[in-house]
Amino acid sequence: MNDAHEKIDQERRRFLGTAAGVTTAVVAPGVFLHTVATAQSSDAEGRTEGATSAHRWGMLIDTTKCADGCDACVTACNRENGLDLQAKPEGQSEAEWLQQRSAWIRKVKLQDQVSGRISNLPILCQHCEHPPCVDVCPTGASFKRADGIVLVDRHTCIGCRYCMMACPYKARSFIHAEVEEKLTRAPRGKGCVESCTLCVHRLDRGEFTTACAEACAKDGHGAIVFGDLKDPDSALSQALRAQPNRQIREDLKLNTGVRYAGL
Template identity: 35%
Template sequence: MERRTFLKAAAAVGATSLLPVSAMAVSSAMASSGEDAQREEPGVVDTYDATPKQWGFVIDAKKIEELGVMDDMIGACNHAHNIPQTGDPKTEVKWIWAEPFENTFADMESEYMDEETLDRAYPVLCNHCDNPPCVRVCPTKATFKRSDGIVMMDPHRCIGCRFCMGGCPYGARSLNFFDPRLYLDEINPDYPTRTKGVVEKCTLCAERIDKGEIPLCVEASKGAVLFGDLNDPDSEVSRALKEAFFIRRRVSLGTGPNMYYIVSGGAENA
């Protein structure tokens, strides 16, 4: 058996154990444009898709730098999602933020790398993995993978055991060490705030995707970050990946991260 086939089979076995999770993900999805709305309770629309999607990003950090949009991307997310600013690295809550190369891709760093690539800021966020360890270890299914690939969080069910924080190899998860409402200057009334003692992370703007919109950070990136369905070979992201050399974070762990980073210059440098 080929290694790839084996890995796929192994992942399939893993996935079957998560089936009830995806079923639940369907029923708890928040809104939007499904066909089977009559089966659901009023106001809840089924987002289940028979041909599963896998949303992903293609991130061009060089372009982000050139356009100077990093702060806009982060700021738009922080504001829209009522992310508290605790001002302390110990307790901070982060959905999307910037890290230099040596931290983002620690296992790929080399002293011979050009300084521009090394010093550049790379946006980091939840990788919405194919095989998310956080979902595997969560004892209450408070975090689960939706049929469109989004690794979602139900803060009302979370018991704050922080197993997902230990399980996530990307540091994408944050605990609300204090009441987050104390650290919000301005509350966006269109999005819920959270309570203390629960974990949160990037939801890929599921609330926007369900309305047919793209994630906020993608919108704010002015084209430096592409968003789309990686399972669809004709999607913008799939086509972009065919044309450029890219890397992902900590691929060897088998989590299947879906955030793809184009290496500076793209194809001509690959």
């Protein structure tokens, strides 16, 4: 009997060990899922070799060029990620809907208390090098890719919203209602947290622009420059060297991937 029990116990441990390995692979999309997707795609589809630490993606937002009343970046982000497909749940008040609907990027006004000068600036996930959202996530659903992009794995997000409380930029949204319509490139689901992905689906296809930067340039403002912070010759690195810029809440020492000029 003892031998039989010992054999069953060994088999059980072997099975659990295998299962644990599979789970780790599945819940690490920045490492595993993206890599597999790339490996199975041909060069003709324009995919890159996956996220590596050779790059760190970010952007510079020039508030002096951000036009008052313009929402091109917000509209483009909503369309790119399917947020324009959101619909107010039946019976919900307009005020509650405006408070609860997801927004990956929003325009705010900032007034200098000394000069009184008002600046318009888009606020989005800052893609921190040391993201507080990742630190507090109990399941690992909030994670940072090797290229610096901070994402949420909706399959392991349990909706605790600790990350929302930890984010000093209020850059994350919680999905309160069932999602009737969504895009394949931006899967969404009730009970999950979401935020700006720096259009990661574009980067993984080998494109090097975001919907917001593209729309801002198309409207003639050119307030958003996207690029590789680690490439000294990138348009972003050149723009950062050309003008004074800063991080929002520099005191937190998060080393954000998004910088602002003109503040």
